[in-house]
Amino acid sequence: MMWNVKADTGRRYRLYPTEDQAQRLASWGHTCRWLYNTALEQRQFAWQQRKVTLGVTAQCAHLTEARKDFDWVADLPAQSGQQVLRQIEQAYRNWWDPHHPAGAPTRKRRSGRLSVPFPGQAIAVRRVSRRWGVVRLPKIGEVRFRWSRPLGGAVRNAVVSFDGVAWHVGFGVHIDVKTPEAHAQPATVVGVDRGVKVAVAMSDGRMWNRAFTSPGQERELARLKSKAGRQETARRKHGTKTSNRARKIRA
Incomplete structure (x- = not known):
């Protein structure tokens, strides 16, 4: 089986791990976040202090050493750790690509979604009934x-994630989609598409982007988000106290 063939679409399903499986997956998710942030800091330090660009090969060697020193790192499947390092490598490539809208890689927050990546050769998928796999x-x-x-095709990779409410598994699937040939047209004709993530995308591959908010608007938006978070926390605490008083009165 050729695992070097890339996925060209994705499939996402609701995952139902047992309690023990969920605890271990959550532990792996935190390890993946730590690994991503550590690898990012290592790359930044190497460039700022030595003007050296670390690659995924060198960082995989460092990961091997870390697995010898820390049991909680060794508990994460080696293939998953390598996938995390490949993710940050791709994030840098996207940033360096002048035709890609991605910015510089940033740290993953602890409050963000937990995720654990797996290459296709490390997993196996089968259907057990009409509704379950x-x-x-x-x-x-x-x-x-x-x-x-x-x-709909061959599974090339998988990502198990937890969004704070439920677990999911996403499969990268190769369905052998052929890229349609470009229509013959004069060289001077260029299609333009306006979007949200990218301001202007042209049919010849060029992209033009700009910031839609000023620094002051960004600060105001961050302040409003923080205020909304505090209000939600206060509302939940007040609801808990009210329910506790109601139970005492009924008792």
Whole structure:
């Protein structure tokens, strides 16, 4: 089987791990976040102090050493750690690409979504009934997921994630989609598309982007988000106290 073929679409399903499986996946998610942030800081330090650009090969060697020193790092499947380092490598390539809208890579926040990546050769997927399937993960075994749609192709990779409410598994699938040939047209004709993430995208591959908010507006937006978060926290605390008083009165 050729694993070097890239996925060209994605499929996402609701995952139902057991309590023990969920705890281990959560631990791996925090390890992946630590690894990403550490690798990012290592790259930044190497460039700022020595003008050296670290690559994924060198950082994989450092990961091997870390797995010898820390049991919690060694518990994360080696393939998943390598996938994390490849993710940050791709983030830098996107940043360096003048035709890509991505900015400089940033740290992953602790409050963000937990995710654990797996290469295709490390997992196995099978359908067990009309509504259920299982994915076999390294060191965990089979985990059930709701088969809500067909895969439609060969699985090339997977990402298990937790959004704070439920677990999901996303599969990168190769469905052998052929890129349509470009229509013959005069060289002077260029199509223009306006969007949200990229201000202007042209049919010849050129992109033009700009900031839609001023620094002052960004600060005001951050202040409003922080205020909304405090109000939500206060509302939840008040609701908990009210329910406690109600239980005491009924008692």
